[in-house]
Amino acid sequence: MIELLAPALVACLLLACILSYFGLHVLLREVIFVDLALAQLAALGAAVGHLLSAHTDSFATYLYSFGFTLAGAAIFALARPARIRLPQEALIGIVYGVSAALVILLVSKSALDRDEVESMLTGRLLFAEWGEIGAMALLFGAVVLLHVALRRQFLEISEQSRTHTSPTRRQKLLDFVFYASFGVVVTSSVQLSGVLVVFGLLIVPASCAAIFFASISNRLLAGWLIGTISASAGIAASAIWDLPTGAAVVAALGVAFAMAVTASILPRAPG
Amino acid sequence: MLAIAVVAALMPSFALADVRVVTTNPTLADLTRQIGGDQVRVESLMRGPENPHNVIPKPSFVMKLRKADLFVHLGLDAEPWVPNLLRSARQARLLSGGSGNIDTSTGIALLEVPSQGELTRALGDIHVYGNTHYVLDPLNGIVIGRTIARALTRVEPEHASLFDERARELERSLRALTEKLTQAMEPLAGGRVVTYHRTWPYFLKRFKLQKLDEVEPKPGIAPGPRHIAQLAEEMERSGVGLVIVETFSNQRTAQRVADLSKGRTVLLAQEVNAVPGVETYQELFRYNTEALLAAHRELNGTSTNPPAAETTR
Numbered sequence: 001m002i003e004l005l006a007p008a009l010v011a012c013l014l015l016a017c018i019l020s021y022f023g024l025h026v027l028l029r030e031v032i033f034v035d036l037a038l039a040q041l042a043a044l045g046a047a048v049g050h051l052l053s054a055h056t057d058s059f060a061t062y063l064y065s066f067g068f069t070l071a072g073a074a075i076f077a078l079a080r081p082a083r084i085r086l087p088q089e090a091l092i093g094i095v096y097g098v099s100a101a102l103v104i105l106l107v108s109k110s111a112l113d114r115d116e117v118e119s120m121l122t123g124r125l126l127f128a129e130w131g132e133i134g135a136m137a138l139l140f141g142a143v144v145l146l147h148v149a150l151r152r153q154f155l156e157i158s159e160q161s162r163t164h165t166s167p168t169r170r171q172k173l174l175d176f177v178f179y180a181s182f183g184v185v186v187t188s189s190v191q192l193s194g195v196l197v198v199f200g201l202l203i204v205p206a207s208c209a210a211i212f213f214a215s216i217s218n219r220l221l222a223g224w225l226i227g228t229i230s231a232s233a234g235i236a237a238s239a240i241w242d243l244p245t246g247a248a249v250v251a252a253l254g255v256a257f258a259m260a261v262t263a264s265i266l267p268r269a270p271g
Numbered sequence: 272m273l274a275i276a277v278v279a280a281l282m283p284s285f286a287l288a289d290v291r292v293v294t295t296n297p298t299l300a301d302l303t304r305q306i307g308g309d310q311v312r313v314e315s316l317m318r319g320p321e322n323p324h325n326v327i328p329k330p331s332f333v334m335k336l337r338k339a340d341l342f343v344h345l346g347l348d349a350e351p352w353v354p355n356l357l358r359s360a361r362q363a364r365l366l367s368g369g370s371g372n373i374d375t376s377t378g379i380a381l382l383e384v385p386s387q388g389e390l391t392r393a394l395g396d397i398h399v400y401g402n403t404h405y406v407l408d409p410l411n412g413i414v415i416g417r418t419i420a421r422a423l424t425r426v427e428p429e430h431a432s433l434f435d436e437r438a439r440e441l442e443r444s445l446r447a448l449t450e451k452l453t454q455a456m457e458p459l460a461g462g463r464v465v466t467y468h469r470t471w472p473y474f475l476k477r478f479k480l481q482k483l484d485e486v487e488p489k490p491g492i493a494p495g496p497r498h499i500a501q502l503a504e505e506m507e508r509s510g511v512g513l514v515i516v517e518t519f520s521n522q523r524t525a526q527r528v529a530d531l532s533k534g535r536t537v538l539l540a541q542e543v544n545a546v547p548g549v550e551t552y553q554e555l556f557r558y559n560t561e562a563l564l565a566a567h568r569e570l571n572g573t574s575t576n577p578p579a580a581e582t583t584r
Contacts (some may be wrong), residue, residue, distance in 0.1 A: 004333050005358065107493055125353040126328055242331040 007128040008245055009235045014133065015189050016201050016227030018140050021147070022182055023206025024219055028158040031088050034076065035186045037096040039195050041072040042187040047106045048092050049120050068099075069228040073179030077172055088161075091190075123194025125245040126238075135190055143181045154178055155216065197246045201227055204253040208260035230256040290426050293339040295350050296323065297544040298406050299375060299415070303343055306419045306437045310430050319544030322519035324491070327351045336360035339371070340426050343419065346374030347381075349403035373422045375415045379405045382472045406578050407541065408473035409449045409556050416441040448553055452560045453478060459567055464513040465506060465528070467520035470541050478560065483511045486520070488530055494524060503531035512570045513563070517541040537566035 026034060045068030072095060079091055143253040149156060157167075157174050167175070189198050205227035209219040233256075234249030241248075291310045294300040300315035307313065316332050319325065323345075333356060336342060342365045346486040357366055364371035381401030405411045420438035424431045460479040467486040475482055484505060488498045496552055506512065512534030518541065529536045539559045540549040549558045 004330060108495070124328075124355060126330060126333070127359050129358075241331055242399050244327050244329055 002239075003215070005126075005235050005239050005245070007130055007133055008125045008238075009232060011125065011128045011133050011136070011192055012231035012235060012249060013228050014137055015139065015198070015203065016231045017224055018144065018185055019189070019198065020205040020209075020223035020227040021220060022185065023202045023204075023223060024209075024216060025154065025158045025178070025182075027206050027210055029088070029161045031076070031092060032203060033089065033092050033096060034179075035198055036195060037076075037099070038069055038072050038183045038186045039090045039190040039198065040096050040099040040103070042066075042183070044068055044103050044106075044188065047103050051106060054214045065187055066184070068113075069183035070180055072224075073176055073183050076179045077175035080221060091152060123190065123192055123197060123246050125168040125193045125197065125249070128192060132192065136192065139188055140185065143185055146177075146181055150174070150177070193249075194246045196250045200250040200253040201231065204230065204257050208257055211260050211264045224258070226254075227257055290341065290423060291339050291345060292341045293335050293424075295345060296542055298542050298552060299343045299345070301443070301543045301550070302412060302415050304547040305417050305441050305552070306416055306434055307423055308433070308437060310427060310433065311423065317542070319542045320518040320546070323350055324352075325519075326350070328352055328356055328451060332356055333359045336365060337362060339365065340372045341373055341422055343373045343422070344404055345406070345413040346376035346560055347403045348515055349376075368426065371422075373418065375418050376400075376403075376405065377418050378414045381405065382476065383469070385555070402469060402472050404541070405473050406468045406552075407471060408477045408553075409445045409452075410477065411473065412445050412552055413438075413442045416445075444553060448556060449477065452556055455564065456480075456560055459563060462513075462567075463509065463511045464515055465479075465502065465511060465534075466515040467525050468517055470517055471515055471539075474539075474559070478563075483509060484526060486514065486516075486525055493521065499524070499528055499531070503528055506532035508532055513566055515539055515563075518545045535566055535570055537562050539563070 022035075026032060042065040045065040045127075046061045048068070049064030052064075075095065076088075078090070088126045153174050157171050157178065161175075186198060205223035206219065208226045209222035213222055230252045231249050234252030235245060235253060237243060238245040238248035284529050290307060292303050292307065292311050292313045294303055294313060294315045296317040297319045300313045303311060303313045313562050314335055317326055336356065339362070342357070344350055354367075356421070357372075357475050362371070363369055366372060382405075384401035385399065385537075394476075406415065416438045420434040423434045427434075428556045456478045463481045463483040464475070465483050465486060466475075469485055469487070469490045472482070474480075484502055486494055486499075486502065488494050494502070506528070512529075512532065514525050514529045514534060514536045516522060517530070518538065520542075522536070522538075525536045528534075538546065539562055540546045540555050543549055543552060543555055546558065549555050
């Protein structure tokens with residue numbers, strides 16, 4: 001059993017580390033559902049790729065996914081609040097909803113293999129293989145290097161992203177690089193673990209950390225701790241009670257969040 | 272004294288139940304039980320009512336497979352969730368082509384085999400080898416029984432005659448049942464029905480029914496409003512009232528078609544355990560034919576006093 005779930009555990013720990021970090025930015029920018037929009041765009045790209053290539057060529061499909069994700073990054077980088085007088089969340093919701101609907105339309109008319117398109121969003125954590133985990137680790141390593149090199153700049157634009165000042169060209173470029181790197185992480189992790197797990201690992205550890213800590217470095221450490229512990233607990237629960245692995249991880253994250261909220265309220269209750 | 276008697280009674284079955292078989296679905300599990308008897312311990316991965324295409328794998332699936340001597344599955348491309356599972360189980364004998372990998376489609380005459388050049392994705396969730404729902408012809412159960420008997424014999428050669436005898440017994444039982452049910456189905460013979468999914472060609476052919484159309488415009492694809500309206504019109508025009516649905520079909524959509532065409536839906540068991548009370552392969556056909564006959568009588572307004580019903584029992 002341990003050997004069976006070991007790849008899933010390692011994959012989840014890897015995802016927890018990188019997604020908790022991105023979660024901090026996502027919370028700062030108040031773009032909570034941006035990962036869902038980017039993942040759905042990637043799925044749309046895969047559907048279009050399937051349609052045009054008419055074969056299950058995984059590399060061509062990946063390129064289409066990646067192209068659509070980059071287009072999404074461009075949309076989110078250019079259409080900042082100052083530019084169009086709309087909350088960023090409205091834009092994210094529209095991108096998500098429309099791309100989900102387009103996938104349904106494409107599937108209904110062309111009869112793509114639904115399983116293939118859907119599996120992009122549901123994941124298959126139980127069947128994670130060491131080879132793909134290694135490839136993902138390399139890819140994430142590259143993204144981490146980029147973010148270490150540009151950490152000040154990224155933090156700065158994330159903190160300023162809600163102000164209604166007109167962004168400079170440099171900021172727009174940084175924004176694009178940020179969303180593009182985030183899109184790469186989301187696209188590859190969604191294929192492995194599914195939308196729910198990615199969303200959970202992105203938002204829950206960062207949110208728990210934000211309840212207790214103000215500084216970014218403390219939040220990052222707390223996020224990593226909460227993310228890795230919850231993911232491990234979820235996988236243990238999946239092993240003990242024979243539950244679908246991805247859903248068990250998300251439920252464990254929910255428990256962690258409930259505990260964090262309770263802990264933050266309790267001491268103040270008497271006073 | 273009593274305790275000893277109980278233990279003694281249980282002993283043989285414990286000692287003998289040494290072939291561990293995992294099947295993908297409860298239908299194959301029941302057939303394996305009928306052939307293997309006390310000599311096998313059978314577990315099914317699917318429960319029964321779910322769609323064989325969308326099974327969510329759980330850790331226990333892999334654990335069961337790791338301990339299995341034989342893995343019995345439908346073969347073809349019926350169960351797309353199986354290859355990943357087998358890879359995770361890491362048992363060479365269970366992999367495709369291995370000695371413990373039992374593909375029950377061996378020797379089955381498949382229906383709806385696409386001809387060359389017909390294979391494009393525009394046809395929907397089609398199966399490249401042919402229709403995969405071959406267990407729904409009771410006479411195919413005989414072929415499956417023989418395949419399972421051969422596989423069990425390879426693992427337990429000392430019980431070869433036992434497995435062979437049970438395969439013959441299954442054959443006798445299924446031939447008698449098919450004859451009886453085909454007679455019972457006479458009132459519907461030659462009649463046409465609508466099916467939700469393309470699950471039923473083997474069943475319809477065996478019981479001399481014909482398919483007017485399917486609720487799904489292409490296999491696995493939900494119908495749009497125009498298709499539903501056209502289908503209902505077509506049904507009314509041709510006087511077809513029965514819509515066969517599976518437990519995993521969208522019951523609401525099927526009901527809508529039935530309402531529009533003044534027909535009715537009839538839920539059939541596409542799998543052993545798909546509906547309560549259907550626990551064996553034979554019960555599946557008894558249940559399905561009775562459900563069809565009852566729906567047919569009701570549709571023709573003779574439900575209160577069915578004169579034909581006496582002869583069908």
